[in-house]
Amino acid sequence: MLRRLLFALSVTALLPAVPALAEDKQPISQKTCTQLAAEYKQLPFTNILPLDEGPIAIGGKVKPLTIGFSQTAFNHPWRISMLESLQAEACRHSNIKLVVLDGNVDVAKQSNDVRDLMARGVDAVLLSPVESAALVPAARAVMGSGIPLIVMDRDVPTDKTLFIGQSNVTMAEQVAERMAKDLGGKGDIVVITGLKGSSPAVDRDKGMKNVLAKYPGIKVLAVGDGQWIREPAVPIMEDFLTAHPHIDAVFSHAEESSWGAQLAIARAKRCGDKIRQYTFDGSNAGFKAVKAGTFSADGNYTPFIADIGLRAALYKLMGKDIAGQHAYDMPGQRLLLPDSPTVVPENADQWIGRGWGTFEPTPDPCK
Amino acid sequence: MSLSPSQFRPGLASLANTWRRVGVLAALILLVIAASFLSDRFLTLPNLLNVLRQVAIVGILAIGMTFVILTRGIDLSVGSILGISVVLYAGFLQDHGMAVAIPLGLAAAMLAGLVNGIGVAFAGIPPFIMTLGMLSFARGLAFIYTGGTPIPILNESFYDLGNDYLLGVPIPSLILLALLAVSAVVLSLTAFGRSLYAIGSNEEAARLSGVPVKLYTTLVYVISGAVSGLAGLVYASQLSIGTPIAGQGYELDAIAAVVVGGTSLFGGRGSVAGTFLGTLIIGVLANILNLTGVDPFVQQLFKGALIVVAVYIMSRSDR
Numbered sequence: 292m293l294r295r296l297l298f299a300l301s302v303t304a305l306l307p308a309v310p311a312l313a314e315d316k317q318p319i320s321q322k323t324c325t326q327l328a329a330e331y332k333q334l335p336f337t338n339i340l341p342l343d344e345g346p347i348a349i350g351g352k353v354k355p356l357t358i359g360f361s362q363t364a365f366n367h368p369w370r371i372s373m374l375e376s377l378q379a380e381a382c383r384h385s386n387i388k389l390v391v392l393d394g395n396v397d398v399a400k401q402s403n404d405v406r407d408l409m410a411r412g413v414d415a416v417l418l419s420p421v422e423s424a425a426l427v428p429a430a431r432a433v434m435g436s437g438i439p440l441i442v443m444d445r446d447v448p449t450d451k452t453l454f455i456g457q458s459n460v461t462m463a464e465q466v467a468e469r470m471a472k473d474l475g476g477k478g479d480i481v482v483i484t485g486l487k488g489s490s491p492a493v494d495r496d497k498g499m500k501n502v503l504a505k506y507p508g509i510k511v512l513a514v515g516d517g518q519w520i521r522e523p524a525v526p527i528m529e530d531f532l533t534a535h536p537h538i539d540a541v542f543s544h545a546e547e548s549s550w551g552a553q554l555a556i557a558r559a560k561r562c563g564d565k566i567r568q569y570t571f572d573g574s575n576a577g578f579k580a581v582k583a584g585t586f587s588a589d590g591n592y593t594p595f596i597a598d599i600g601l602r603a604a605l606y607k608l609m610g611k612d613i614a615g616q617h618a619y620d621m622p623g624q625r626l627l628l629p630d631s632p633t634v635v636p637e638n639a640d641q642w643i644g645r646g647w648g649t650f651e652p653t654p655d656p657c658k
Numbered sequence: 659m660s661l662s663p664s665q666f667r668p669g670l671a672s673l674a675n676t677w678r679r680v681g682v683l684a685a686l687i688l689l690v691i692a693a694s695f696l697s698d699r700f701l702t703l704p705n706l707l708n709v710l711r712q713v714a715i716v717g718i719l720a721i722g723m724t725f726v727i728l729t730r731g732i733d734l735s736v737g738s739i740l741g742i743s744v745v746l747y748a749g750f751l752q753d754h755g756m757a758v759a760i761p762l763g764l765a766a767a768m769l770a771g772l773v774n775g776i777g778v779a780f781a782g783i784p785p786f787i788m789t790l791g792m793l794s795f796a797r798g799l800a801f802i803y804t805g806g807t808p809i810p811i812l813n814e815s816f817y818d819l820g821n822d823y824l825l826g827v828p829i830p831s832l833i834l835l836a837l838l839a840v841s842a843v844v845l846s847l848t849a850f851g852r853s854l855y856a857i858g859s860n861e862e863a864a865r866l867s868g869v870p871v872k873l874y875t876t877l878v879y880v881i882s883g884a885v886s887g888l889a890g891l892v893y894a895s896q897l898s899i900g901t902p903i904a905g906q907g908y909e910l911d912a913i914a915a916v917v918v919g920g921t922s923l924f925g926g927r928g929s930v931a932g933t934f935l936g937t938l939i940i941g942v943l944a945n946i947l948n949l950t951g952v953d954p955f956v957q958q959l960f961k962g963a964l965i966v967v968a969v970y971i972m973s974r975s976d977r
Binding site for chain 1: 697699702704705708712801805806807808809810811812814817821893896897898899901902903904944945948949950951953954955
């Protein structure tokens with residue numbers, strides 16, 4: 292009773308934000324279902340756990356379904372694109388309502404958010420954790436209540452219905468292999484990591500080191516913390532350029548940091564050195580920069596996986612088998628997504644338009 | 659008790675201020691000597707100019723912060739105000755050009771500062787709380803305005819401000835130096851500036867001696883807001899992107915520069931020259947750690963230790 296009352300109250304409070312019509316804009320992404328339907332056609336993984344358009348019937352009955360999504364944060368367009376793939380799938384089924392919460396890059400808040408979703412009585416929880424270990428108690432609470440828990444992007448080391456993610460390790464191996472090939476197996480590189488200690492940064496570093504172990508001719512001159520963004524990468528790269536008269540390549544964990552490095556190269560008047568840039572993120576702007584020759588390779592880490600997450604939750608609710616799931620070295624089941632090919636000048640044209648983000652690349656300061 | 663602003667030149671405190679400034683300068687010189695031994699590339703003109711440009715954004719914020727801290731206040735919202743100005747510059751540059759975008763971004767930053775000032779001076783909300791609220795509010799506005807997606811700045815003539823040189827010096831550094839000069843004059847030679855020391859030392863005494871405390875306190879937050887907008891201008895131009903996360907955490911870097919520069923967090927003592935030296939100490943430290951290839955994890959230890967040691971020495975020198 293109390294739960295009902297609280298739910299009714301919170302719904303009333305949120306009323307202006309909840310779309311009343313299909314043509315209303317979805318929260319956060321500010322896109323309509325019509326726009327999202329067009330995007331759906333471009334999503335890379337709609338063939339995984341396919342689901343027809345139309346209302347979802349469970350046990351032969353169509354009733355309203357509420358799906359909760361607890362996202363790390365919406366402070367980065369990658370995270371918003373992930374939400375768009377979820378909204379695009381939800382728009383295809385008229386009886387699905389989404390409740391989306393912003394974790395604000397705070398494990399404590401996200402842990403509370405997951406419990407709030409349960410208190411709202413959602414039919415399934417989708418979770419993209421800030422930090423793996425810290426979300427364990429919240430994940431246990433969801434599993435304990437008997438509703439499906441689909442974990443996406445970063446894993447949680449406890450039982451779950453399904454984990455869906457790409458491997459940052461193998462993706463970084465692909466990019467590093469390409470770098471080793473371009474450099475002919477020898478050269479001096481500098482590394483600009485993502486936020487030090489965050490799991491994608493740790494995994495991308497691991498992938499790079501796995502490959503560099505095979506190429507003793509490639510020397511890492513220095514490592515800096517680019518924090519995924521542009522601003523810190525500029526002074527770091529300026530200082531690296533000052534300290535090292537010869538640099539062959541920059542291995543950066545994020546496109547934004549690579550742009551910062553490129554600005555530093557231009558300012559130091561070292562464009563003539565032809566320093567190669569290897570990067571990650573998989574945005575359309577990044578792909579265009581690969582085509583233009585600013586970046587030599589872009590690790591294609593797609594955010595468009597939340598539609599699979601929603602379909603997996605619905606499959607579970609409908610009692611259908613999740614094809615391709617398997618046990619792995621953590622509790623629960625995993626659905627391993629195929630590695631998207633690293634985007635390099637040869638295949639950039641095929642990928643422009645299929646990455647995330649609609650913004651244009653920064654003009655290359657070296658051109 | 660009557661104490662006019664012009665009379666407020668207590669001998670002992672100004673002696674302490676001089677000592678503070680000399681101490682900070684000595685620390686900077688020692689650091690520069692150590693750095694030049696650690697890397698033969700440190701004492702080259704391009705590197706020194708790099709450092710001067712690298713510290714420009716935080717240095718500008720720290721000067722505004724000095725005004726606030728002198729009145730015994732604090733401004734936690736400078737990073738967020740920088741953020742809102744950056745996204746406005748980026749957003750308005752595309753369609754309306756620099757003549758609209760620059761005044762608009764600066765005006766928005768000053769407006770945010772004005773709200774802070776009214777909240778602190780007239781509504782009596784503690785500065786820590788008022789500006790903490792603004793930190794969250796302005797950041798939220800930046801996210802709403804951009805929809806979370808960075809706005810690229812494609813207007814290339816706008817880049818010069820952040821990246822070009824004038825007389826061989828990077829323009830952002832010149833902006834910092836000009837702001838430093840103006841601020842030093844305002845703080846030491848005008849009645850307004852001297853009154854800020856009086857407010858920070860003893861607000862009640864300042865009020866009784868005729869200082870318009872509420873007006874000046876409000877003005878200090880408007881200055882801090884305006885300066886944050888100016889730092890935002892440098893940021894947007896240097897990085898050519900209007901990202902809603904611009905300036906996150908900069909409030910702490912600015913406070914660190916002020917404190918290392920010898921300004922007391924309890925108000926009434928300190929100077930913008932000290933803040934500038936504090937900014938340089940932190941900037942040179944980051945530079946030499948990068949030049950010598952120190953692990954980023956370890957770099958944080960140095961920065962943390964520096965702040966604590968600097969403030970410890972400063973507090974000893976007062977005794």
